[in-house]
Amino acid sequence: MNLLTGPRTRVWGGFALAAVVLFGLAPALLSDFRLNLLAKFLCFALVAVGIGLAWGRGGMLTLGQGVFFGIGAYAMAMHLKVADAELKGQAVPDFMAIAGKTELPGYWQPFASPYVAIAAVLLLPAAVAFLLGLGVFKRRVKGAYFAILSQALAAAFAILLVGQQSMGGSNGLNRFRTFFGFNLNDPANKRMLFFIAGAVLLAAVALIRQLMQSRYGELLVAVRDQEERVRFLGYDPANVKLVAYVVAAFLAGIAGALFVPIVGIISPADIGIVPSIAFLIGVAIGGRATLLGPVLGAIGVAWAQSAFSENWPSGWIYAQGLMFVVVVGFFPAGVAGLFALARRRRRVRNLPDPAASAVEALEPVKVPS
Incomplete structure (x- = not known):
């Protein structure tokens, strides 16, 4: 095998290219406003990576990722508000x-401590997902019932926050001034947040790739396609699903925590049913069964929303719905699936024609005189 075209070389080359784009080209070519906007899109991509594992490989239609995104976001926002109050002497x-x-x-x-805040961001979404998934998957709830349950959870969480005035109510928490001692009004610190979001996204993609390529990833696909057969072989499908669901929630919580200082606000409108479905749409359009499809789909849909909203404010929702219908109806594998289909067709064209080979084998051999 050629080392320059081997799978490992392609993987490392892909990560190197992504690092050059994120840490070199983007800061050099984009304005501070556009760079901050891209950092926001990277947070959405981080959620999409987890959905790609849970939905694309595990077959779990997760319509409630806004819950875990919101837990991480509010945990970080509470710490930032307390830290700002302490700086003012309030x-x-x-x-x-x-x-x-x-x-x-x-x-x-407790959120006055940065260590408690970081622990809450990392552990609370995963713990909630573990408890919820344990109750759901052990009872063999799946398919549309699981999707409806997760969506109802997102709606209930958003409604609960609206009624909590100590959490900002419907206005949420906003006007953050510092991030662990760094002034958020400083453009240099804004760039630092972009670099953090980019590094976390690359690390998450590497983690999910490792899971997909491992024995666990093969078992997760088997559970998606033939759950009863996997159970017959001695594995518990509930535990296999639970791991993917917890990992997706873990990544969503980190994305929410990064979203807060980057955007400067978190409210119930950012974590309810509509945002949860928006996460899913990006994954579906990009290609849920691939590694990079969810990432590129989430960033592309978020960029399209921003571009449409600037030039056609009332038309974005129709464009988004049209894209979703077209992808689900005609390209269920997403945009990434089209590239995979093109590669397969190219390989088939390059294969030798069996009929021609058979005719050539039957031709008499000419013996030189």
């Missing part, structure tokens, strides 16, 4: 002071 964040409160609620107090 006992409570600004929105609580306006409401007349003079003391932090009990469940806010």
